[in-house]
Amino acid sequence: MSQAANSRQINDVSTYMQDVGRRARTASRALAAADTGAKNAALHGIADDLDAQREHLIEANRLDLEAGRAKGLDAALLDRLELDHARIDSMIDGLRQIVALPDPIGEIFDMKFRPSGIQVGRMRVPLGVVGIIYESRPNVTADAAALCLKSGNATVLRGGSEAFHSNQAIADSIRRGLDRAGLPADAVQVVATTDRAAVDLMVTMPESIDVIIPRGGKGLIERISATARVPVIKHLHGVCHVYVDDEAEPQKAFDIALNAKTQRYGTCNTMETLLVNATVADDFLPGMAAAYRDKGVELRGCTQTCRILDGNCIAATDADWDEEYLAPILSIRVVADIDEAMAHIAQHGSLHTESIVTENITKARRFLREVDASSVMVNASTRFADGFEYGLGAEIGISTDKFHARGPVGLEGLTSVKYIVLGDGHVRT
């Protein structure tokens, strides 16, 4: 049965979600045992089906866009919601790229003989069932399903209500692709109700869902974290710093500080606060500030910064040091040394991405060792913190937690490991 046939009002959301969970759990067993060929065939099949169904996808998307306009959604939200041929191409490309990634499942490593004679090692296995809760972009439906599928996990996807028809149309293509490859169609289920109770149920079903990955704004993620009884892979926000040391090479510091702030403003790995060593602040800041001014970046500085920049700077308030601007705004603080820089980062950072610019290897090693963040960098722009840039192939999200996956989460972050033991009739004495 097509999921689209299900897109009516569902009266008993709790019973419906329990059924979704049970189907996912059952499908996850088949998927864990599926070989790489079958999973890749399904990914190609989904890509082919999306390609064949372009007009249908665009038609379904038109329903969402019309409803969105009627509801008065703003232009940015409508843009994120829209599916055109270029975006369908990009979904299809994404699926085929995941085919090309090595299958992490079944990898055996660390096999060692023990004095008892047994051979012990580990095998990489799927997590089981992954729940994804996301907002308006319908492409997440295909991207997230593909990463979970390749890593042997069943998926329960719950997209935003404004993308309901688009998501259901993509879900139909996914089901057909799975079915043609001989994999259970329940391996990827897109929740067919816009009732928000479905989200509350998903995050409290540990018997059916092994991990929740929320993708969306801070509000969504805070709400989910507060109620979840299932582990959540998440990052709340990105307050990233670049520290320009007194032994920084000035050109590198300039390039990195400019790139980390201005290459894109709306991303979580964008620098929000620049820390500058007091010894070099007088030399470094005026040229840097001029470059930011050319890009239209508003500067909010500490007292020393404002003195050096002499008027071309707004006085920062305490709140500025904790702010994720996601906009052409930068806070700047002059610090005495690396210790003060690291103390500022420990107090105000969001454990996301931190970078030092220095030629001094001792300070570089200290920063790498002591700064607590999902990515720590030397002489590189914070903008590199990204699954593609790190070579993971794709990312399903970024985690700033220390438990399980940390940093950009690719296929490996969607797996677990189990111990395997090979003997020859061995018993313990």
Added chain:
Amino acid sequence: MSQAANSRQINDVSTYMQDVGRRARTASRALAAADTGAKNAALHGIADDLDAQREHLIEANRLDLEAGRAKGLDAALLDRLELDHARIDSMIDGLRQIVALPDPIGEIFDMKFRPSGIQVGRMRVPLGVVGIIYESRPNVTADAAALCLKSGNATVLRGGSEAFHSNQAIADSIRRGLDRAGLPADAVQVVATTDRAAVDLMVTMPESIDVIIPRGGKGLIERISATARVPVIKHLHGVCHVYVDDEAEPQKAFDIALNAKTQRYGTCNTMETLLVNATVADDFLPGMAAAYRDKGVELRGCTQTCRILDGNCIAATDADWDEEYLAPILSIRVVADIDEAMAHIAQHGSLHTESIVTENITKARRFLREVDASSVMVNASTRFADGFEYGLGAEIGISTDKFHARGPVGLEGLTSVKYIVLGDGHVRT
């Protein structure tokens, strides 16, 4: 100040625990940066101090034993509670063994150059603050503190009220050992109140405690899991199986089935249910049953088992297949084939340890791949599922969850990783 001086009634447990948490968080930063030499010096210092304080430890333990007898604790509990010279020796040995283990912290791996020119890899780092909640054995205080210390984590320990004086005396030795090595004494704190509210507070302080490891009975662990807002590394129970395949070598099957049940009855990796292929059940079961009878093991079988054993077997009820006996009792079920065996394990297993006995490599590979458990074995006794046997050096617990650590948890399970990026002024284009 000695923690023993704190062992009075604490009036405001909430304020006290918040203070403990804050101190732990502060100490965790120093510990994360501590080098291997300092951590090993502290471990040796604690061992030396325990050695020097033997009489004091035994005296403190006597207070606990007397209070326990007065409260009417049973003999098994009093035995677990007792500290004698042999047990103090074993604590001291345990500490020195952890000195000998390689320091996991700061290990850098997977460093690779990316097309952009940056070099990306990962560095192993501590989790931060580990909370341990445990029952009567006072040796856990030293063992758990040592593993956390070596892996760079601060620890908050909350032992059972019946071991209060013993735990506080061990805590004093730990503080002196830390202090002499120049590490913060707050790196290991033993909660100085027997108020149970302290436990409820510990598991709901994510700002101060990064992970909770409960060590004790199923009741303790269920209570903690139900209320925790902090990740918990745990296993609830161990319902482990051995499946004797029709292509098993009979002597190996006999040795493994006997060892897995009878080498020790009270451990979580003891087999609770034996699954036997129908083709070999008539040949295998009578001799096996005789061996169990010699050991005094009560047998509870399915209809076919009882028919084969002809009276030397009690009819198993449905409840038997889910029971962790922790006693000389074994349930036995005859199954048609490996599929029925794996279906039984999927339904009744506790994701702990599962073993197949077979000479057939295809079935062995299927079992390894498809059985979902923290340890999966071929031709080996389930009793091997243990940190020492696996070469981890020591274990702080066993996890049957898929998230983060799985199986026996040693030093590596107490760590996280962060991404590190080395550039030479690289920016993203």
